[in-house]
Amino acid sequence: MTTETEEPTLTIDELAARTGVTVRTIRFYGTKGLLPPPVIGPRRVGHYGREHLARLALIEELQRQGMTLAAIERYLGQLPPDLTARELAIQRAVVASWAPGTAERVSREELERLAGRALAEEEVERLAAMDVVERDGASFRVDAGLLRLGVELLDVPLSQKTLLAARATLTEYSRAAAHELSRLLRDAVAERDARDVRSLSAHMQPLVVQALLTTFQRSLKEELREWMDGDARG
Structure with missing residues (x-):
């Protein structure tokens, strides 16, 4: 995992596997200016980081709200170009708030897929305390629009x-x-x-x-x- 001050570490194949977006689509988004270019490392291999993950999540949410690619391009074009991954996560939470929040029941595996990372039991308990997830027997009820923001808060060095x-x-x-x-x-x-x-x-x-x-x-x-x-x- 990277932090906001670390160098990007994901190849395009790893980024695709992490997000469920195809390599072809990621490259297409790059040509349209929806994603910033990767950082070119040794052997001219492009590497991607947290900002790319956050932008792809925001694009996914905009699509879920029914926006066309042209509308998404206009929306992203109006955002400041230097937004951090956390600021992009806030933008995604705002977009998710446009539609009524709907909690869905998911398994632990699906919860971690939606979160974009493995979650320790202590982290699940913190998400529950913040009302981001709710235990329902062996499954969880979660508002996907809030989950990623809640996961970001797990890394904030506050009690x-x-x-x-x-x-x-x-x-x-x-x-x-x-x-x-x-x-x-x-x-x-x-x-x-x-x-x-x-x-x-x-x-x-x-x-x-x-x-x-x-x-x-x-x-x-x-x-x-x-x-x-x-x-x-x-």
């Missing part, structure tokens, strides 16, 4: 207590924002037909989620910059 506290904070403020935005939309369409309201809601949901994500990312970067600058001055 389970801190992660759960962060989750509670995000839940509290996101619900407050959703309530206020819902009130504004209700007031704006109060006189419209119910079908118009449903259509507007379906159209607005991905836009609002994307706006919230962008605003939050900028605010978080500002907070972290002030924190790091304060430490540097101290």
Whole structure:
């Protein structure tokens, strides 16, 4: 496995086996600009890393939402070119939120396939504590849209207590924002037909989620910059 600061280590055949995407499709995505080029190593062998894995997962989610290849190309073209694997995972979670979350029952083997890696028992317990997976006898109930983000959190060097506290904070403020935005939309369409309201809601949901994500990312970067600058001055 690679980290975000390590060199890419997967060949195109290994990338295909890891993601279930054919070598031919990976090369096609590269020619369309949907995937960045591999890093050329010794013997002119291309190597792929976490960003390529994350981009393929995002493309898969966009396809699951019914987007055409042209629409996917436009969507990816609007993203900043230097997004990290974790930021791409967040984008994927946002896309998955456009559709109603549906939990599916899977085996342990299928859970690890969806996660993209083997999971130790302790890691499964952490995912359960974060409400990403739920044990159901010998199987698991999981929302695939949340799973990859949950797996990314397994590698974050923070305690389970801190992660759960962060989750509670995000839940509290996101619900407050959703309530206020819902009130504004209700007031704006109060006189419209119910079908118009449903259509507007379906159209607005991905836009609002994307706006919230962008605003939050900028605010978080500002907070972290002030924190790091304060430490540097101290």
